[in-house]
């Protein structure tokens with residue numbers, strides 16, 4: 001039994017609203033944050049059920065902040081937690097949140113699930129993720145729902161936005177500078193991990209990628225491959241094609 005499945009039998013009268021397959025993702029992604037007094041932000045409070053869950057899950061001294069558009073959500077705050085009221089796509093709200101409670105080790109967007117809101121929150125809050133931290137967006141299946149501003153392969157959907165970040169992460173390796181120029185987010189976007197309905201972005205400073213060879217214990221490092229253009233496979237054709 002995982003921590004989260006066990007927690008379901010310990011909830012209080014504040015309704016908790018998640019999908020069962022999210023718990024495995026939480027275990028995989030959040031376990032390493034439990035031992036330290038992190039700063040955590042969840043967008044979306046609703047009936048408040050996730051507030052005691054995160055309080056119980058994370059370190060006693062973790063700073064837990066929640067944001068919701070609905071002023072009624074303020075009453076769900078537990079001692080040692082803060083519920084801020086505001087809109088998740090409002091730049092002033094997010095700047096105030098970041099100035100007061102950031103930088104954040106973990107941000108979890110479980111708010112409106114409107115695609116444009118998810119993108120606006122990411123753009124405003126990603127700079128306020130601490131080194132080694134995660135930006136996590138839940139309910140990304142709304143990317144496939146026109147009523148939420150999504151729709152299959154809709155460029156305006158959050159999933160398509162996240163795929164473009166995946167491209168940007170690889171922009172070190174561009175072979176088409178006009179079409180695909182280097183994007184500086186590559187210097188801090190360590191990985192984008194796609195789960196069913198959850199997208200995780202990890203922030204970690206990275207140097208330009210370095211190729212390594214070793215022969216007879218002689219290690220050679222090189223970034224020359226990043227300068228080359230018009231690359232062709234040195235290994236193609238070995239199978240006769």
Ligand SMILES: C[S@@+](CC[C@H](N)C(=O)[O-])C[C@H]1O[C@@H](n2cnc3c(N)ncnc32)[C@H](O)[C@@H]1O
Pocket residue numbers: 015016017018042043044045046047048049050067068069070086087088089110111112117
């Ligand atoms: C899915 S519920 C949150 C569930 C809660 N995190 C849980 O685990 O039980 C979504 C919440 O997002 C809030 N919300 C909707 N639009 C919002 C917006 N533009 N900005 C901030 N919060 C918003 C709603 O008021 C609602 O309380």
